[in-house]
Amino acid sequence: MRLGELASELKPGADVLVLNGAPTPADTLLQxxxxxxxxxxxxxxxxxxxxxxxxxxxxxxxxxxxxxxTVGIMGLGGLGSAVALSLVKIGVGKLIISDYDVVVLSxxxxxxxxxxxxxxxxxxxxxxxxxxANPFVAIKTLDVKxxxxxxxxxxxxxxxxxxxxxxxxxxxxxxxxxxxxxPETGYIGASGMAGYGSGNTIVSRRIRPRVFIxxxxxxxxxxxxxxFAPRVGIAAHHQANQVIRLLLGIDKx
Amino acid sequence: xxxxxxxxxxxxxxxxxxxxxxxxxxxxxDNVVAEINTKIIDRDQYETLRLSDGDQVELIRFVGGx
Numbered sequence: 001m002r003l004g005e006l007a008s009e010l011k012p013g014a015d016v017l018v019l020n021g022a023p024t025p026a027d028t029l030l031q032x033x034x035x036x037x038x039x040x041x042x043x044x045x046x047x048x049x050x051x052x053x054x055x056x057x058x059x060x061x062x063x064x065x066x067x068x069x070t071v072g073i074m075g076l077g078g079l080g081s082a083v084a085l086s087l088v089k090i091g092v093g094k095l096i097i098s099d100y101d102v103v104v105l106s107x108x109x110x111x112x113x114x115x116x117x118x119x120x121x122x123x124x125x126x127x128x129x130x131x132x133a134n135p136f137v138a139i140k141t142l143d144v145k146x147x148x149x150x151x152x153x154x155x156x157x158x159x160x161x162x163x164x165x166x167x168x169x170x171x172x173x174x175x176x177x178x179x180x181x182x183p184e185t186g187y188i189g190a191s192g193m194a195g196y197g198s199g200n201t202i203v204s205r206r207i208r209p210r211v212f213i214x215x216x217x218x219x220x221x222x223x224x225x226x227x228f229a230p231r232v233g234i235a236a237h238h239q240a241n242q243v244i245r246l247l248l249g250i251d252k253x
Numbered sequence: 254x255x256x257x258x259x260x261x262x263x264x265x266x267x268x269x270x271x272x273x274x275x276x277x278x279x280x281x282x283d284n285v286v287a288e289i290n291t292k293i294i295d296r297d298q299y300e301t302l303r304l305s306d307g308d309q310v311e312l313i314r315f316v317g318g319x
Contacts, residue, residue, distance in 0.1 A: 079319040148296075164319050169283040171315035176286050179293045194318045207313065221318035232319070 003028045007038045014038040018056040047136045054091045062248060063091060069247045070094040072158035074146055074174060076101075076122045078227055079190055080164030081112035082236035084126060087243060088134040095130070096158060098142035099123055110229040148173035152181035160186035160243050164236075166221075179211070186246040192216040193235040194227050202234045204242050209253050214238040254306040265304050272299045274310070286313040 004026025007014045016039040017024055030036070037052035039045060045053065055063045069092050073080045076099035084097055099122040103113045117125040123141035130139055142154065151174055155161050161182065163174045171189055178187045192215035193202060201216040214235050221227055245251045255262050258274070265274070271294060275282050287294045288311040294302060304310070 075319060077319055166317060166319045168281075168315040168317040171319075172284050172286050172313070173296070175313065175315075176293060176296065179286070179288075189315070190319055191315045192318070194316075213313070215316075217314075218316060219318070220316035222316075227318050235319075 001030050002026065003030060003036065006030065006036060011038040011040060013040050015041040016053065016056075018052055021052075021055045021060045023056050050134065050136050051091070058090065065247050065249075066091050066244075067093045069160070070096065070158045071243055072096045072098070072155040072161045073164055074098050074151070074155075074162065075164035075166065075170075076111075076126050077107065077164060077166055078110040078229070078232040079193075079236045079239065080162070081122075081126055082233055083162050083164060083240045083243070084130055085112050085133060086237060086240035088130045088137045088139075090244065091134060092137060092243075092247075094138040094140070096140045096142065096155065097123060097126060097130075098144060098146055098154070099126075100143060100145040110227055110232050146170070146174070148177045151177040155185070156182070158185060160188065160246050162239055162243060163187070163189040164239070168220075175211075175213075179208070184210075186210045186243070186252075187212070188239045188242045188246075189213045190215050190235055190239060192219045193232050194219040194221040194223070195225060196228050196231060199231060199234045202231065202238060204238045206251065210246060210251070212242050212251070214242065256304050256306070256308040256310050258310040259312055263310075265306075267303075269304050270300060271302045271304065271310075274304060275299070275312070278312070280312065280314050284315045286315075287311070288313075 003017050007017055018037040020035055039049055071092050073084050101122050103117045103120050103125050113125050123143050127139050127141055165171050175189050191213055204212050204214045206212055254265050256265055282299050290309050
């Protein structure tokens with residue numbers, strides 16, 4: 001029997017035929033013990049269909065690692081909202097997202113919020129968006145103002161902790177908390193992404209095993225004109241990419 | 254007396270504190286994580302901790318924006 005024939009029988013109209021973790025042409029002959037997933041565009045997938053689709057895109061071994069992972073995100077502004085969205089899209093198993101603030105108009109220019117969310121708590125607004133992107137990620141929200149003292153207890157069980165604060169004092173405090181009290185946890189901070197300088201100067205700099213700082217290390221929002229969505233986005237996706245690398249066992253030393 | 258600060262030799266006196274060093278380098282103490290001889294220093298020690306000859310100091314300075 002060919003894959004397309006099976007699809008016609010079990011799920012007429014299926015657009016994406018996945019065989020053993022990879023998208024496969026319909027005329028492929030099926031073998032004993034093959035694993036198939038049949039996905040129809042426009043249909044809300046089940047959790048299993050979503051998982052199979054992500055396995056097909058990323059490869060099953062990677063996807064299993066992502067699914068087992070818990071990532072903490074401190075701050076849900078320009079960095080944190082973008083990091084969170086990127087990680088739910090790839091299917092990280094659980095996110096713990098934390099911010100005490102509400103969405104205001106001046107956030108919209110660079111943060112993943114929408115006009116109709118102005119006034120909502122960032123944790124609530126972002127979770128609504130994240131769930132639309134992938135409803136099968138567990139998302140715990142914390143509407144709290146984090147401190148150097150509270151961070152290790154709150155994020156003690158995460159595999160990777162991402163620092164997405166705006167305030168440089170909190171960036172330093174969070175790194176200190178992680179280095180002193182969370183030595184086995186992956187940590188990705190950020191420093192320097194303001195303005196419209198070259199995107200090529202945003203880097204992920206390893207400062208310890210499993211500890212990275214993303215940014216150009218100098219473009220301060222106080223000195224540059226402001227934060228622009230594109231350059232902040234570059235930094236955010238550097239952070240998200242580094243999360244992936246750590247979850248896949250790369251860059252642990 | 255000298256310390257090694259982020260890979261560079263830095264002269265100090267026998268009374269130089271970590272806070273003095275940061276002031277000399279024009280770094281805001283709140284925005285800096287400091288490690289001396291592989292030990293991360295608590296923030297409330299910056300003003301009182303005296304540096305010693307030969308100390309290996311690493312400073313990580315953060316700027317704002319995110």
